[in-house]
Amino acid sequence: MQYESVIGLEVHLQLNTDSKLFCGCSTTFGAAPNHQTCPVCLGLPGVLPVLNHRAFEWGIKAALAFDCRLAQVMKFDRKQYFYPDLPKNYQISQYDQPLAQHGHLDITIEGASRRIRITRIHMEEDAGKLLHDPQAPWSYVDFNRTGIPLLEIVSEPDLRSPDEASAYLLELKAVLEYLDVSTCDMENGSLRCDTNISLRKRGEALGVKVEIKNLNSFKAVKAALVYEIARQAKRLDAGERIAQETRLWNAKAEQTETMRSKEAASDYRYFPEPDLVPFTIQPRLREAVAAQLPPLPAQRRVRLMDAYGLSAYDAQVLTQHRRLAELFEGAIAQGAKPKPLANWIMGELLAYLNARGQEPSGVTLRPEWLVHLLEAIDAGTISGKMAKELFVESLERQVDPAQVIRENNLRQIVDHGQLDRLAEEVIAGFQKSVEDYRKGKANALMFLVGKCMERSNGKANPTQMADVLKRKLNQGKEAVT
Numbered sequence: 001m002q003y004e005s006v007i008g009l010e011v012h013l014q015l016n017t018d019s020k021l022f023c024g025c026s027t028t029f030g031a032a033p034n035h036q037t038c039p040v041c042l043g044l045p046g047v048l049p050v051l052n053h054r055a056f057e058w059g060i061k062a063a064l065a066f067d068c069r070l071a072q073v074m075k076f077d078r079k080q081y082f083y084p085d086l087p088k089n090y091q092i093s094q095y096d097q098p099l100a101q102h103g104h105l106d107i108t109i110e111g112a113s114r115r116i117r118i119t120r121i122h123m124e125e126d127a128g129k130l131l132h133d134p135q136a137p138w139s140y141v142d143f144n145r146t147g148i149p150l151l152e153i154v155s156e157p158d159l160r161s162p163d164e165a166s167a168y169l170l171e172l173k174a175v176l177e178y179l180d181v182s183t184c185d186m187e188n189g190s191l192r193c194d195t196n197i198s199l200r201k202r203g204e205a206l207g208v209k210v211e212i213k214n215l216n217s218f219k220a221v222k223a224a225l226v227y228e229i230a231r232q233a234k235r236l237d238a239g240e241r242i243a244q245e246t247r248l249w250n251a252k253a254e255q256t257e258t259m260r261s262k263e264a265a266s267d268y269r270y271f272p273e274p275d276l277v278p279f280t281i282q283p284r285l286r287e288a289v290a291a292q293l294p295p296l297p298a299q300r301r302v303r304l305m306d307a308y309g310l311s312a313y314d315a316q317v318l319t320q321h322r323r324l325a326e327l328f329e330g331a332i333a334q335g336a337k338p339k340p341l342a343n344w345i346m347g348e349l350l351a352y353l354n355a356r357g358q359e360p361s362g363v364t365l366r367p368e369w370l371v372h373l374l375e376a377i378d379a380g381t382i383s384g385k386m387a388k389e390l391f392v393e394s395l396e397r398q399v400d401p402a403q404v405i406r407e408n409n410l411r412q413i414v415d416h417g418q419l420d421r422l423a424e425e426v427i428a429g430f431q432k433s434v435e436d437y438r439k440g441k442a443n444a445l446m447f448l449v450g451k452c453m454e455r456s457n458g459k460a461n462p463t464q465m466a467d468v469l470k471r472k473l474n475q476g477k478e479a480v481t
Contacts, residue, residue, distance in 0.1 A: 005160060008156060010154050010196070071100060079092075098121065103117070122151070210232070210256075212225075317350075349363070
């Protein structure tokens with residue numbers, strides 16, 4: 001491709017505080033429309049906002065995690081624009097003195113590390129939500145979200161591909177989950193992303209920037225960028241100019257569509273919020289918040305590789321979600337072997353969650369349950385196939401696998417006498433497959449093993465069963481010869 005894509009991301013993060021940014025209204029998701037509002041978040045005359053101290057602390061926490069330079073003095077500004085879900089006709093945000101600036105986030109692409117700079121992190125209140133009824137000539141407005149505390153995390157245009165943008169978002173989300181300042185749930189609007197993208201020929205100046213809004217999943221971010229790169233390249237190849245505009249992502253049509261011409265900062269007529277004084281970030285507050293920082297994904301990744309000999313890939317997957325890393329280290333502390341444990345978490349557990357559209361943060365699996373499952377496999381009590389079925393039942397019922405083994409007598413048949421009898425029954429019942437095996441057809445053995453497993457209700461050890469069958473079949477072959 002003759003063009004280089006230049007991408008920057010703006011991530012809007014809802015802080016998981018109990019109350020809104022400037023009033024005491026609840027932030028609980030799913031309440032009836034307009035039941036979590038008050039004169040302050042509705043912008044009624046004569047009201048005064050008061051900054052939520054917990055939101056302020058959590059903003060500092062996020063800024064420190066991304067190695068940002070905190071402002072000595074930050075202030076809030078009024079961002080003026082009219083929209084039906086913005087009751088004051090302005091949003092309290094931050095313009096020239098934001099909470100923090102000049103941070104970074106390191107990502108790994110194809111085994112190589114890339115540093116993505118973070119321009120700024122600022123605090124602002126959310127707007128409401130418009131509800132469109134396709135059967136009616138009007139729309140409804142719900143002000144419950146109005147005043148919800150947000151952090152906006154703005155990257156420099158350092159990303160060069162949709163894959164890099166995806167990696168950045170995944171790592172950003174992982175860090176924020178470790179900080180425990182947000183649910184990071186895109187379905188409920190806790191994490192939203194706008195992208196800015198332009199194309200240029202390598203070595204040339206930046207091209208015209210296009211913003212894409214309405215991206216509610218990482219998959220949508222990547223798909224929108226792929227589409228927009230192709231759209232802009234086609235126009236440039238035809239000698240056309242790219243318009244600076246804001247576009248929406250239409251997930252059904254899988255394309256971006258024009259929303260409006262792009263505004264400049266002057267269009268918002270920013271001025272200092274007169275009802276909020278500037279805030280000084282005292283060194284003692286910074287130190288107190290810094291002391292609360294947990295080990296972050298990158299640090300934990302190094303520890304897993306050094307302490308347990310995991311590969312970079314395994315460590316990356318296990319640390320992508322805080323809950324997975326906690327499960328792994330909790331089970332290790334109780335005696336589990338690192339590699340088999342990592343395989344079960346990355347394989348069976350993630351497959352279970354993906355099939356049900358669940359996030360790892362909601363997993364209530366206990367570390368000792370994984371330990372008991374792996375011990376049962378090592379001891380030969382259960383087979384690998386039995387273990388997979390047992391694992392699902394354990395998750396569904398929320399019980400220890402050891403309890404399920406006891407309740408259902410799920411013990412693998414390893415007794416040689418029983419295995420011999422199974423083999424003899426199957427050999428006698430499937431003479432055609434016996435003849436096929438003796439003619440050199442290897443698949444016939446797997447068929448016979450399968451029949452033995454069926455007759456044992458999955459309790460026979462498949463490896464031992466195959467050995468017993470081979471021994472008996474080969475004996476018979478020698479007798480025939």
